[in-house]
Amino acid sequence: MGGNNGASTGSIQARLIAEIRRRIIDGEVQPGMSLSELALAEEFDVSRTPVRETFKQLQTEGLVEIRPRVGTFVTAPSRREITELFEMKELLEGAAARLLAQRGRVPELDQLEENLRQADIAVSADDRQRYAELVEEFHELIIVGADNRKLEGHYRTLMNQLAYSRLVTTSLSQPGRPSQSDREHHNVVELIMSKDGDSAEQVMREHVRASRRALLAGLRT
Amino acid sequence: MGGNNGASTGSIQARLIAEIRRRIIDGEVQPGMSLSELALAEEFDVSRTPVRETFKQLQTEGLVEIRPRVGTFVTAPSRREITELFEMKELLEGAAARLLAQRGRVPELDQLEENLRQADIAVSADDRQRYAELVEEFHELIIVGADNRKLEGHYRTLMNQLAYSRLVTTSLSQPGRPSQSDREHHNVVELIMSKDGDSAEQVMREHVRASRRALLAGLRT
DNA sequence: CTACTTTCTCTTGCATGCCACAGGCGTGGT
């Protein structure tokens, strides 16, 4: 019946998963809100089955909670979970920095230098929006540059649970935070370039902690 | 990730997920083998639907691969993936050791000491089977003792992908490895007890690397 | 005997229908 969507997007489920996940991460659906199988099925003009399977997957990703016979709800990380997520973030990014440092000359290093150049410009121009994008790209480059797919996958899962992209802006709203953050990025890259893995990890971890502090300060305001 | 094992739904699916996952981890179904929806549905006397949803979950856990229109297959980690998994293992266990050291006096420390006592006995008696169990419990205690649920969840996912419990025996089959391993365990616990987080992490990581080397040597034989 | 083509079967993807349970709401009893 509704079936014939062009092969353009590939499988129906891939589309559903990507779109619904995006909505949760981008905050279009609030935590705690219920996601009705039926409503989404009608909206996307598919049956409940693929929607159900999408929910199952998002549940194992930690983005929704399925309460049998009651409904499916967007999860809201508890205070404790947020702490744990940041602990993991610090852990993984620190490790990624070290791994990247050990790899020697790889394309990601050039991209990081380019990122820093543009970040300096954005900070000088006080363009917070642009700088937030560059911060995301920076961390992304560190992770991808570690060249460990498992690490990358677990990292992405964690960031999704944190809805991190929405948080960056908050932490950067603290006075002086952008320039401080930019300096820390420079330090990290410098240590990576000099192949000092241990120090790179240490400084990266300190940077993550600082960013977390700025975020919490921003939230309290 | 999905920490939801056991009785999350208490229903048919919980049983399916637990049982099929167990079969994969215990190696009852070989990597590469196909898992037929229909066959499993009939075996458990349910319809294909819950089996399908089980596959979906196991896929995001990295235990099976669903090839559309072809079948669902037990994944066999590539050489590269195994390396990556061990890198993650080293990372997470090292971090767990540090976190545990920072926590002060917690019940897990007593359990670790008891574990070491029994391990000493098993090593003296050259009881490899028993020692293998104790090794698993040791690592489990370190992870749980870190008191970070996210870390624990991600760790479990990784170990499942490695089918680690089957590998322990192999690595312990190396001559002298059990007593060496036992000594390393003692060192780690000692550093944790003295609240030296940094050193605990470092030694724990070294221990993981050593265990990996022993495993690879055992596989080559 | 080999290489190509065709069919045929077996697999999953998706749609649909029924059922059991949770929880809200109204009704009747006190």
Added chain:
DNA sequence: ACCACGCCTGTGGCATGCAAGAGAAAGTAG
């Protein structure tokens, strides 16, 4: 007025049916 009980609606859990694709097997030509 208050409380308890039971109905009623909405939700997901599961069974089943149909269709489309992939791969193997069979058939055919050279």
